[in-house]
Amino acid sequence: MNLVTVFGGSGFLGRYVVRQLASKGFFVRVIVRNPNEALFLKVYGRVGQIQLIGGDIKEEKKIQEYIKGSKCVINCVATFFETRSQSFNVLHVDAAKTLANIARKERVNQFIHISSLGASTKSSSQLLKSKGAGEEAVLQHFPDANIVRPSLIFGTEDTFFNRFAKLSSISPFIPVVGSETKFQPVYVDDVAIAISLLVETDQQKRYLELGGDETYTFKELISMLLNEIKRKRIILKLPFSLAKVMAATNDFFRLIFGDLVPAFLTLAQVKSLENDNLVDTKSDKFSDFGIVPKKLEIVLPKIVGRFN
Numbered sequence: 541m542n543l544v545t546v547f548g549g550s551g552f553l554g555r556y557v558v559r560q561l562a563s564k565g566f567f568v569r570v571i572v573r574n575p576n577e578a579l580f581l582k583v584y585g586r587v588g589q590i591q592l593i594g595g596d597i598k599e600e601k602k603i604q605e606y607i608k609g610s611k612c613v614i615n616c617v618a619t620f621f622e623t624r625s626q627s628f629n630v631l632h633v634d635a636a637k638t639l640a641n642i643a644r645k646e647r648v649n650q651f652i653h654i655s656s657l658g659a660s661t662k663s664s665s666q667l668l669k670s671k672g673a674g675e676e677a678v679l680q681h682f683p684d685a686n687i688v689r690p691s692l693i694f695g696t697e698d699t700f701f702n703r704f705a706k707l708s709s710i711s712p713f714i715p716v717v718g719s720e721t722k723f724q725p726v727y728v729d730d731v732a733i734a735i736s737l738l739v740e741t742d743q744q745k746r747y748l749e750l751g752g753d754e755t756y757t758f759k760e761l762i763s764m765l766l767n768e769i770k771r772k773r774i775i776l777k778l779p780f781s782l783a784k785v786m787a788a789t790n791d792f793f794r795l796i797f798g799d800l801v802p803a804f805l806t807l808a809q810v811k812s813l814e815n816d817n818l819v820d821t822k823s824d825k826f827s828d829f830g831i832v833p834k835k836l837e838i839v840l841p842k843i844v845g846r847f848n
């Protein structure tokens with residue numbers, strides 16, 4: 541059967557993946573923690589083409605049932621900050637490993653694991669370290685798995701540009717950590733198209749690093765955003781030493797009070813900004829799939845136009 545099961549299909553990238561798969565005629569089963577909040581996915585397909593199942597990737601005993609009959613399983617699940625019930629290791633390593641293991645046992649033909657550029661077990665950032673360990677765990681249990689590592693993803697629902705645009709509505713300053721750190725921002729639908737092509741052409745063992753053609757520093761991205769929404773704000777470059785103290789304080793209060801304290805800045809985020817986020821020229825990339833990545837300056841007005 542032409543069935544693809546997507547975990548994390550209600551998320552920012554996941555919804556575009558679901559839409560691309562549906563447009564290519566696949567039946568898509570989406571495992572979501574709250575199906576009512578994911579009903580919008582239904583309109584991406586014909587009646588009955590998209591199936592929403594309430595479930596959690598951590599429910600090891602139910603994974604077999606969730607993926608039954610699938611030709612492909614895609615893991616888009618992630619968290620950018622830890623909560624009491626979801627640590628980086630639990631979600632990015634243990635859950636990914638279990639999913640890959642059960643997928644292999646169930647004879648799923650293809651496994652696609654979404655990771656991040658910079659993922660490495662040697663990273664000083666707990667986030668990127670867990671993403672690196674997650675990749676290794678997946679490949680250990682599903683050696684033919686495809687690993688997809690995007691750079692910073694932009695699109696209408698992104699957290700990056702939307703968050704800084706919101707901040708500019710209430711603050712004369714925009715604090716930036718790692719102002720000179722370089723990124724190759726990539727359009728969300730381009731990543732989704734690449735993933736859907738992996739499925740359509742039944743690729744195995746591909747290792748994709750996906751970034752746009754242009755490289756920008758963090759500061760340049762914020763300047764571009766401010767320019768787009770026509771706001772003059774002071775870009776405050778925070779040194780890493782100060783940012784780490786602030787982030788450690790935020791982490792500490794979250795450890796004690798849990799989600800009552802918002803994750804403004806985490807140590808894992810700060811440390812992930814210490815290195816550039818650029819595509820490795822040796823990996824597979826968009827050009828291998830005939831995709832010309834969309835330019836940020838074309839899409840940015842659509843993302844933040846409402847703040848103008």
Ligand SMILES: NC(=O)c1ccc[n+]([C@@H]2O[C@H](COP(=O)([O-])OP(=O)(O)OC[C@H]3O[C@@H](n4cnc5c(N)ncnc54)[C@H](OP(=O)(O)O)[C@@H]3O)[C@@H](O)[C@H]2O)c1
Pocket residue numbers: 547548549550551552553554571572573574595596597598615616617618619620626631654655656657689690691692693694
């Ligand atoms: N966004 C970026 O700029 C970026 C850059 C590089 C790599 N990536 C990678 O791309 C992938 C997708 O990221 P994203 O930006 O789309 O993240 P996202 O919007 O936060 O989506 C994460 C998804 O995971 C789901 N999820 C979380 N915990 C779950 C659980 N226990 N069981 C089942 N589902 C669970 C969430 O569902 P709920 O609605 O239930 O919370 C959500 O659908 C991740 O692997 C991320 O590391 C993203």
